[in-house]
Amino acid sequence: MHQFWSFDPKYINLNHGAFGAPPTPVQRASNVLSDQIEESPDRFFRIDWYPMLDSVRERLAKFIGARKEEVVLVQNATVAASVVLRNFEWRDGDILVGMSTTYRGVFKNIEHVRDTNPHITLSDFHLGFPITNAEIVKSFREHIRAIPRPAATSANPDPKIVCVLDSIVSNPGILLPWKEMVKICQEEGIYSVVDAAHSIGQEMDLNLEEAQPDFWFSNCHKWLYAKRSCAVLYVPKRNQHIVKTGFPTSHQYSSPGQPLPADWIKKTETNGDEWAVPFSWPGTVDTTPYLSVNAAMDFREWVGGEAVINEYCQNLAREGGKRLAEILGTRVMDESATFEQTLNMTNVELPLRDVPADKIEFANNVLRDRLLLEHKIYAAHFYHNGRFWTRPSAQIYNELSDFEKMGAAFVKVCKEIEATLKQDA
Structure with a gap:
């Protein structure tokens, strides 16, 4: 298999989990696509892009056990974390739970939310390895139940607790019992935000409709072999009212209560997929990483x-x-x-x-x-x-x-x- 990667023959890569590495067939497919874009940029961005993006979303949704209308693409997992956390309307008394093992970029998003909303409270769940899964579940449940529930006030009649947790920790590279942790959040009335940066392409049988996280995101350029960088963000319909905008805010954004422009609905052929429209055009960016997902998944099927x-x-x-x-x-x-x-x-x-x-x-x-x-x-x-x-x-x-x-x-x-x-x- 080494022949299908572009590594320096003198270099040994045992750090695929950090930045990923696309196979040469994925690189070639991306180069062909890039040439196609440059043949007629206007045609690509105004006509071809939307159905091609939809085909990737459809394939990814099936792969992770979700519905296409609940799946969008963003630049990377850190961007996805930012999209989710900054779309919550934080009020006095709300609580944001993080973990001591949270990836630094995601942790800094948590910090910034606190810095810009000083009236909320941070709660840190500490993990020190080695520790068994049974011990993790037990201590997580105890930590969640020990959090004082915020009282309703006139300024915040429905106070919330949001928990950011890992599916696979970055360092150390540990698979957590995250589905059990999500279930605990459900039982305790807490929003679960799952940083699954390492999951897609590494964790089998994801089945998000069954696991039911409130938010979930994963990098496609790591273990799935897509071109760097690209991530999938899953937001089930029950929570889509929370995520009102992508990052950056697209010119397709509509204020609450205002309908999407008819021309954008026509372009994207939404068929009930209106929530995803503002994510389909984050401004002029390199779109080849998003579209390389199909080539990456084709390669994976070819390998076995x-x-x-x-x-x-x-x-x-x-x-x-x-x-x-x-x-x-x-x-x-x-x-x-x-x-x-x-x-x-x-x-x-x-x-x-x-x-x-x-x-x-x-x-x-x-x-x-x-x-x-x-x-x-x-x-x-x-x-x-x-x-x-x-x-x-x-x-x-x-x-x-x-x-x-x-x-x-x-x-x-x-x-x-x-x-x-x-x-x-």
């Missing part, structure tokens, strides 16, 4: 389909993680017998001990520079719960020997860091 791809990646993540831990003399984070938290990413402790707090950034910078510039190999690395970890991604272009080469590189670089810290002490 979702089950074949993910069976290979999950087996490699598990075996590669164990082999890497052996080389490093450490452990994998998910030590459960069934690998309940491991999909296509594994987490392995690095042999870095007793690093002073003021040297953590230094250690991460050395790891980054040595791995990329000297060893020509990379996997995400981070500091979590008092330890340094790495998060290798397993992809169909990887094999076990990549993990072994990664181990050799980490052993060397970690020894360099420890020697430098000892000398500076």
Whole structure:
């Protein structure tokens, strides 16, 4: 499979989860589409674009177990988080729940909502790994139930609680029992906003109509193989009245109570799909990533389909993680017998001990520079719960020997860091 990617032959990519990497057939399809756009930009943007976008939305909706009228495309997961959180009408007494493992870009959106609405309250649910799924569900339920319910007032007759949670944490790369967490939110009358940036193309049987999150979004340019960058945002009909505008606000936006312009309804052939219209034209942007989803899904079917791809990646993540831990003399984070938290990413402790707090950034910078510039190999690395970890991604272009080469590189670089810290002490 490695022949179908454009990597430098000297480079080993074990960090697919960060930025994704489109296969060469997807790149070629995107280039053909780009040439087509430039042959007649006006025809493309005024006529061809809308039915092509609808075909992608239709396919993605089926893939994630939703309806087309509940699915739109945006630039990336951080944009999707911004769209959802900034469309809520925040009032005095409302509560916004985040997690200690929330991706930094999404966390900053939470912070900005608080900064611009100082009358709301933030609640932080802390997660420190290793921890089992049963313990996560138990502590999450306890945290949610311990939140004081805001009292209704004349200024806020219907106070709300909104919880932002992960399906798959970015760092560490852990699959959470997010469907159970969504159910807890439902039971407690709380809106669930699921950051599923890593889910599509990695997590099988999503079936959002059954899981019933209030909001859900995922990057198509990561595990689904689309061109960078593109994300799908799911908003069920019951909550579409909350999301009144995309980001940025399109010239197709209509104020509440005002009908959409008839010409836009005609162009997009909405058939009950009016909510999605303002998302179909976010201004002049590169539309090829959105449309590359079809080529990406075609490639996945040609390779063998979702089950074949993910069976290979999950087996490699598990075996590669164990082999890497052996080389490093450490452990994998998910030590459960069934690998309940491991999909296509594994987490392995690095042999870095007793690093002073003021040297953590230094250690991460050395790891980054040595791995990329000297060893020509990379996997995400981070500091979590008092330890340094790495998060290798397993992809169909990887094999076990990549993990072994990664181990050799980490052993060397970690020894360099420890020697430098000892000398500076």
